[in-house]
Amino acid sequence: MSLPHAILTALLEKPSSGLELTRRFDRSIGYFWSATHQQIYRELGKLEAEGYIRALPSQQPTRGQKKSYGVLPAGRAELARWTAASQDPKPPRDTLLLRLRAAAVVGTEGIEADLRRHLVLHQRQLAEYEEIEQRDFGPGRGTAQDRLQHLILRAGIDLETFWTRWLTHALEEFEGLSTAEGS
Amino acid sequence: MSLPHAILTALLEKPSSGLELTRRFDRSIGYFWSATHQQIYRELGKLEAEGYIRALPSQQPTRGQKKSYGVLPAGRAELARWTAASQDPKPPRDTLLLRLRAAAVVGTEGIEADLRRHLVLHQRQLAEYEEIEQRDFGPGRGTAQDRLQHLILRAGIDLETFWTRWLTHALEEFEGLSTAEGS
DNA sequence: ACCAGTTGTGCAACTAGTTGCACAAAAGGC
């Protein structure tokens, strides 16, 4: 039940059309909540029906026509309610760790290459985050909003740092394994 | 498409009934791939129909009767195939970070308590992992299997460490925010 | 012998997310 709230947040930051939202979900917001354009359009329809957002006046709201949405007071209230409500963290779902566990039983054949690939991907993501930090967050203390945004970015950076370190360590371990393997 | 493979892994480690699997998904495997008993029973049915597992001979396979499953060669082959196949990491979905981002727009009212709650939960999980490490993984280098298992546990420990640190930092930041807030 | 609680298995309906496709409108090449 988070996608509608992700959209409300994005629209509050800046009223947008479906496609603009889709693009923004590929960057910033999508870093920790991704969505396809179909999910977004569907959800925009629902949110409008529920009176949380409304299409901003434009020329023709026909097909193939850009249609921007803005958040209504009810939408902002709902977002505030959801933000403040306590929620349990849901157990992580990590395929890579699962595969590693399977590999402990059926053999590590072929998984090493994928570990390497993941390492590169995480390094890339880390570099991207650090670039954003460099660009948008100087050493000075900004507004409360800035500091919150920076905090979120920090989580991304630290997470990617964890993954790159762990994957590096895992690959080292594999070196050692291949010499002494043979169960 | 990971649940069936999680189940195959679990069954290879030890043939089990649906309920036993459910219990094990609440511990070890569930640490990075959780599942409810309904998911598991449904999946067991499918896996059996596909010829990947089979019910081990017992008394009456009627209702309310324990039914253990073992993995067939085809199942092991499928698991090996899946383990070796390259897979893209799927973008994380984190509600807490999303809420923080929403809070940057609609206000941080009420979210601090939940951060504190999450911190406690992550600390607890971390303690649990460290206990397991203490108990199951001594200083000596074990078999290749042991080292893989330890590697996976390490990921859990480092992840929880990241969260506790980050949440602690976030709460500190909130202290500073409340004094200078007012946008 | 009977009832209450626990263990174990399972169906059905729902919610969330993904995939594949369709189609209108504008923009640009030739």
Added chain:
DNA sequence: GCCTTTTGTGCAACTAGTTGCACAACTGGT
């Protein structure tokens, strides 16, 4: 003027995961 590509919106069907309930069988108290 026609044809291709890009932009923008959307439906329908499918897959995965969750929730709520049902029910059989065993276990122990009275």
